[in-house]
Amino acid sequence: MPILSVTHLSLTLNSQQILKNVTFSVEQGEVIGLIGPNGSGKTTLFNVLSGFLKPTSGVMHFRDADITSVSPAQRARLGIGRVFQNFGIFREMTLEENVLVALEALPKEQRMLLGSIKDAVKGTLDMVGLSHHAKKKAGSLSGGQMRLLEIARTLKSGKELFLLDEPTAGVSPKMTRQVADLIGELKKEGKTVLIIEHDLPFISQICDRVLVLDVGEVVLSGAPREIKHDKKLQEIYFGADAAPY
Amino acid sequence: MPRFYNLPEMPFFFHLITVIAIALPAQLGYTFVFGRGKILHFGPIGVSTVAAYGTFLTLNATGSFLLGLCAGVLMALAFSLLFAWLSFRLDSDGLGIMSIAVYLALFAVVLNWTSLTRGALGLPRIPRVPFADSAMSFALLTTGACVLWTLFFLWLDRTKLARQVSALAEGEWHAKALGISRAGAHIAAFVILGLTLASDNFFYAQYYHLLHPSDYYFPAFVSLLMITVAGKPGSTPGAIIATILLSLLKEGLRFLPFPSAVLGPLRLMLFGIILLAAVWIQRDTLFPKKRTI
Numbered sequence: 001m002p003i004l005s006v007t008h009l010s011l012t013l014n015s016q017q018i019l020k021n022v023t024f025s026v027e028q029g030e031v032i033g034l035i036g037p038n039g040s041g042k043t044t045l046f047n048v049l050s051g052f053l054k055p056t057s058g059v060m061h062f063r064d065a066d067i068t069s070v071s072p073a074q075r076a077r078l079g080i081g082r083v084f085q086n087f088g089i090f091r092e093m094t095l096e097e098n099v100l101v102a103l104e105a106l107p108k109e110q111r112m113l114l115g116s117i118k119d120a121v122k123g124t125l126d127m128v129g130l131s132h133h134a135k136k137k138a139g140s141l142s143g144g145q146m147r148l149l150e151i152a153r154t155l156k157s158g159k160e161l162f163l164l165d166e167p168t169a170g171v172s173p174k175m176t177r178q179v180a181d182l183i184g185e186l187k188k189e190g191k192t193v194l195i196i197e198h199d200l201p202f203i204s205q206i207c208d209r210v211l212v213l214d215v216g217e218v219v220l221s222g223a224p225r226e227i228k229h230d231k232k233l234q235e236i237y238f239g240a241d242a243a244p245y
Numbered sequence: 246m247p248r249f250y251n252l253p254e255m256p257f258f259f260h261l262i263t264v265i266a267i268a269l270p271a272q273l274g275y276t277f278v279f280g281r282g283k284i285l286h287f288g289p290i291g292v293s294t295v296a297a298y299g300t301f302l303t304l305n306a307t308g309s310f311l312l313g314l315c316a317g318v319l320m321a322l323a324f325s326l327l328f329a330w331l332s333f334r335l336d337s338d339g340l341g342i343m344s345i346a347v348y349l350a351l352f353a354v355v356l357n358w359t360s361l362t363r364g365a366l367g368l369p370r371i372p373r374v375p376f377a378d379s380a381m382s383f384a385l386l387t388t389g390a391c392v393l394w395t396l397f398f399l400w401l402d403r404t405k406l407a408r409q410v411s412a413l414a415e416g417e418w419h420a421k422a423l424g425i426s427r428a429g430a431h432i433a434a435f436v437i438l439g440l441t442l443a444s445d446n447f448f449y450a451q452y453y454h455l456l457h458p459s460d461y462y463f464p465a466f467v468s469l470l471m472i473t474v475a476g477k478p479g480s481t482p483g484a485i486i487a488t489i490l491l492s493l494l495k496e497g498l499r500f501l502p503f504p505s506a507v508l509g510p511l512r513l514m515l516f517g518i519i520l521l522a523a524v525w526i527q528r529d530t531l532f533p534k535k536r537t538i
Binding site: 092 | 408412415418422423424425427
């Protein structure tokens with residue numbers, strides 16, 4: 001059974017159809033890249049999957065539960081984690097509080113599995129080498145450090161499905177490697193990842209499968225090596241006369 | 246003997262203590278909701294109105310302070326829940342306007358239901374609790390309550406609820422994506438504010454032996470807002486210091502050689518200027534920059 005299945009999902013906002021009949025499913029442990037030109041509806045699809053936008057039609061199942069009308073907070077408690085494009089870190093809070101607030105929001109049973117919350121917070125900060133900044137305000141971190149902290153926090157909070165929205169945007173090449181390593185760790189642990197990225201070599205390196213979205217529709221799907229020479233991808237992503245990446 | 250113990254001046258000292266002790270819990274409650282949570286809630290004065298009338302109409306009818314307090318608490322909780330419900334159905338600006346509208350409606354009922362509230366005449370001869378009839382004992386009672394509330398808020402600042410309220414204020418979607426329920430956090434914050442308002446109003450009318458609607462005009466809310474902003478929004482120690490300093494300033498103005506008809510507007514103007522200066526100084530941090538996805 002797929003961990004996530006999306007069936008005939010459509011969304012219309014202000015009389016404009018943003019998502020059109022989107023259908024796909026994701027198996028447990030898969031890392032799936034979601035690519036497409038700007039305005040193709042990738043982040044909107046994530047907003048629908050995480051419950052911030054209600055679809056006009058269609059259904060979504062997480063494991064065997066229909067989550068179409070479930071609130072964002074409940075989806076998070078069910079095990080869907082989200083890393084935002086614009087940093088989901090609370091800049092006015094310390095690094096320690098940023099991790100603590102995520103772990104405290106877990107359902108009680110999951111919190112119990114973590115053991116000591118204090119140790120779990122320290123472990124999370126250690127994971128990304130930020131434990132010596134624990135008492136600093138998160139706003140003082142660089143963009144890359146914020147990104148790593150956000151991914152580590154989501155990872156540590158026991159989610160099963162991760163929606164990562166451009167996790168390498170504005171991140172140095174060194175930290176991009178660290179992000180890739182963190183995603184690799186998620187895969188090793190059998191977690192499922194849906195990732196929006198514009199960095200196609202990065203996507204090819206880490207993803208099992210790629211979905212290409214254009215004008216709100218899934219137009220291509222397949223393994224990175226299968227689709228990267230597809231003419232349709234070249235057309236919609238790079239323009240008709242572009243060379244393959 | 247030090248001047249502090251000069252007996253003729255003691256009543257004013259007790260008055261200062263009492264005024265600060267009555268005001269502080271509600272101030273801390275508002276600092277939690279507006280300062281920390283950035284929830285644009287202008288309704289505390291409305292909750293105060295219904296809590297005060299609930300308390301003292303019940304007291305007049307039954308003669309029981311306990312029943313009066315329970316009625317005040319219930320009224321405060323009911324209207325706090327109403328405001329909490331509005332807060333998760335309206336955005337921040339909408340809540341600000343709606344909370345003023347709800348306050349005006351409540352105040353109109355209090356002023357016009359004269360058979361029950363005596364309208365603009367207010368409720369005179371409000372008794373004090375029997376064991377705290379003197380200035381000193383009343384000051385001790387209110388200070389005791391104030392210390393308990395202060396300890397509660399200092400503890401609250403380090404709790405999960407405080408972190409969740411801060412997270413929701415800074416990035417609502419980001420907080421929800423972690424599993425934080427806005428409804429749960431807002432209900433808890435509004436209920437705590439409601440309880441502090443019930444406590445504040447239980448003592449306030451007893452102290453002056455009078456429950457008068459003029460104490461619940463909207464400008465009375467300005468000092469609550471001003472202290473929250475001046476004391477650094479969301480900071481419990483800041484709110485404590487600002488309450489003490491601004492209460493001393495407010496009471497100190499009594500010694501200026503002006504008639505009371507001049508002192509009232511002067512006080513309001515002064516507080517308006519302080520609010521303006523505090524907002525200007527903290528204009529970048531008063532509300533966090535809203536982030537879009």
